[in-house]
Amino acid sequence: MTLETTPRSTIKRGAKRSVPERDALHAVLDAGLVCHLAVVVDGAPLVLPTGYGRDGDTLYLHGSTGARSLREAAEGVPVCVAVTLLDGVVYSRSAFDFSMNYRSAVVHGTAVQVDDPERKLHGLRVLTEHLAPGSWDVVREPNRKELSATRVLAVDLAEASVKIRTGPPGDEPEDVEAGLVWAGVLPLTTSWGEPEPCPQLPEGFEVPEHVAKRA
Amino acid sequence: MTLETTPRSTIKRGAKRSVPERDALHAVLDAGLVCHLAVVVDGAPLVLPTGYGRDGDTLYLHGSTGARSLREAAEGVPVCVAVTLLDGVVYSRSAFDFSMNYRSAVVHGTAVQVDDPERKLHGLRVLTEHLAPGSWDVVREPNRKELSATRVLAVDLAEASVKIRTGPPGDEPEDVEAGLVWAGVLPLTTSWGEPEPCPQLPEGFEVPEHVAKRA
Numbered sequence: 001m002t003l004e005t006t007p008r009s010t011i012k013r014g015a016k017r018s019v020p021e022r023d024a025l026h027a028v029l030d031a032g033l034v035c036h037l038a039v040v041v042d043g044a045p046l047v048l049p050t051g052y053g054r055d056g057d058t059l060y061l062h063g064s065t066g067a068r069s070l071r072e073a074a075e076g077v078p079v080c081v082a083v084t085l086l087d088g089v090v091y092s093r094s095a096f097d098f099s100m101n102y103r104s105a106v107v108h109g110t111a112v113q114v115d116d117p118e119r120k121l122h123g124l125r126v127l128t129e130h131l132a133p134g135s136w137d138v139v140r141e142p143n144r145k146e147l148s149a150t151r152v153l154a155v156d157l158a159e160a161s162v163k164i165r166t167g168p169p170g171d172e173p174e175d176v177e178a179g180l181v182w183a184g185v186l187p188l189t190t191s192w193g194e195p196e197p198c199p200q201l202p203e204g205f206e207v208p209e210h211v212a213k214r215a
Numbered sequence: 216m217t218l219e220t221t222p223r224s225t226i227k228r229g230a231k232r233s234v235p236e237r238d239a240l241h242a243v244l245d246a247g248l249v250c251h252l253a254v255v256v257d258g259a260p261l262v263l264p265t266g267y268g269r270d271g272d273t274l275y276l277h278g279s280t281g282a283r284s285l286r287e288a289a290e291g292v293p294v295c296v297a298v299t300l301l302d303g304v305v306y307s308r309s310a311f312d313f314s315m316n317y318r319s320a321v322v323h324g325t326a327v328q329v330d331d332p333e334r335k336l337h338g339l340r341v342l343t344e345h346l347a348p349g350s351w352d353v354v355r356e357p358n359r360k361e362l363s364a365t366r367v368l369a370v371d372l373a374e375a376s377v378k379i380r381t382g383p384p385g386d387e388p389e390d391v392e393a394g395l396v397w398a399g400v401l402p403l404t405t406s407w408g409e410p411e412p413c414p415q416l417p418e419g420f421e422v423p424e425h426v427a428k429r430a
Binding site (some may be wrong): 034046131187 | 248249250251253254255256258259260261262263264266293294295296297299301303304306307308309310311313315317319321323337343346347350351353354355356357358361365366383384386390391392394395396397398399400401402403404405406407408409410411412413414415416417420421422423426427429
């Protein structure tokens, strides 16, 4: 399915890197861990890292009821959400052509506060499963006090754009021919380390599979 | 040196994670590769991933003269810049206490377009050396045409906040005592992979040390 095009979701710079597919949007959102949520506060932009999760074409965001960015976003004001994954540094022969390989999604929309208790719990499950797959069913669910201290927002994924850069540098032919400078990609990979058990765990508590074997 | 406190750079949520030190701000900015730059366009927020570099207490941003976010930012409007580093997922005993370990910097300011040719070149050197240390002195410098196609912005690091979370989960004592659920931190590490030489390089072109041994 193709992403709908609106003036602000139309990529003007580097249009060749635009990937107007809904599947690509989902893939970028599913691969990220944290998003950057931007709102307007007193006429100035505010951007903060925020947890999120995706369910179909709904993006759930959450945080404390006191967090300013979420409080603003909950008023039904426009929000912009970016998820960026860095895949490598592109070393070029000319300074101008240095770049990064990346996958990037930018969502424009209006955040709606989720107040219905059942949907709020669903949103929190989506958020928790995004951050820590396999956890929701084994941990203690939020109680009433915790629920009311948590704000859950939903953003419809109707208006979004995706940009992806892969591959070698795009130097000018004359720089390539000169053959004076090494060029290529230095890949950047993220990986999970060894689980660090909480010091307050009962002795010998085994690391569960959904943590130990997280992909 | 302590970071100056203004209403919008005062961390209200999770104040115990606030690190009001200029050194901490510099360290987070120096450790990141990409920032998220937010501006206000037609009353709505716009946030995009952008390259940056730091020189003292100046943050340089750059991009194409056509890029909308930078074009807006160049008008002297307020900007907000976030750099976020994820260090791990915090698995807790209760859904409410799930978290991440992270280092985060948020800068509020006004972007000033750098037009003076010498300072512009300096800004580009700072940006290139941030993205790819050791590269500026070996690559071809931008020519006049490339320089005029590049926008360099400078943001003063006067108003900024830093938040850092480290360590184990902060579960409620009763959840800890129950001892039912594994809890701990799954660290997330980023590392450089094997350099992928550009297919158009002359045969046998050795990977230079600043790439092969990048820390």
